[in-house]
Amino acid sequence: MKATLFTSLFSLATAPIASAAAVFYNVNSTDNLYELALDGAYAWTDPQFATIQSTCNATNVRMINAGLQDSIEAASFARQRLLEKGSNDDVYKKWFGDGSIYEVLGLISYLVEAEKSDISYRCDDVDGSCASHPTSWPGYDRESNDSETVICDLFYTSKKPLSTLCFDGTLVETGPKHYAGIDLLHRYLHTSKMSSDHYIAEYAEELPEILDYAQNNASFATRNVDSYLYYIAESYADAVIPGGCLGDVNNPPKSDD
């Protein structure tokens, strides 16, 4: 079941539905990217969203929904790249090496379209971890129930809309989780349900190690959360901004949160 607020918010969108035929998004197009992700050529048939609990107020809900909108938009462009360019692609090889494209395509589709009504967001800092990590934790999955993701106020102030892509620095500089939509995709993977009991996990989080997994441990690159986040962010950036803004992977600053 779709989150009804999410759906109703966007049924109000007035932007024309895209009739995209191009393989890659043309930056001069006036198409609304979200419409493209939902209704256009890159559409998801039936994206599914986790429940937003009533502990989230109207402002929280709007910001979480905006992040979820971004997450399906980014994921749709990543899927499109996978389908168009396959695994014999520099971007694919950089993050997944010779890892299985079926696993990558499967996970990206699963992140968007798997049923999620039994996982939820809450905004009440029920375990107090937002309060005890005020400048470092944008959210957390509950130890007592990892189907519940707590969103901290730091999320709203630190995570950026995809519309700001490439503004605050390169993806290497900011990390992909700088963007709310991509951060939310990674939060799904902290749940047992969406990670298949941590089959997909954070094996490597630092850039040199992530790149090393692609080259030397590809069957785990396709099980590594951050490898997906970089692939999705780079695919999206490359599609919507000429040249993208990956940055120098061999010269990363200190890591994202």
Ligand SMILES: *[C@@H]1O[C@H](CO)[C@@H](O)[C@H](O)[C@H]1NC(C)=O
């Ligand atoms: C976008 O429009 C500008 C100005 O007309 C043109 O120079 C540029 O090549 C176009 N870019 C693409 C990707 O079509």
Ligand SMILES: *[C@@H]1O[C@H](CO)[C@@H](O)[C@H](O)[C@H]1NC(C)=O
């Ligand atoms: C909603 O909660 C946030 C804290 O998460 C608070 O900053 C904001 O003022 C609240 N908004 C409303 C409309 O109550």
Ligand SMILES: *[C@@H]1O[C@H](CO)[C@@H](O)[C@H](O)[C@H]1NC(C)=O
């Ligand atoms: C865990 O969280 C989910 C999502 O909020 C909820 O449906 C479920 O009842 C919770 N499980 C327990 C044992 O509390």
Ligand SMILES: *[C@@H]1O[C@H](CO)[C@@H](O)[C@H](O)[C@H]1NC(C)=O
């Ligand atoms: C690949 O990574 C996994 C998870 O860190 C590790 O258990 C395994 O030993 C690694 N395999 C190789 C060949 O390095």
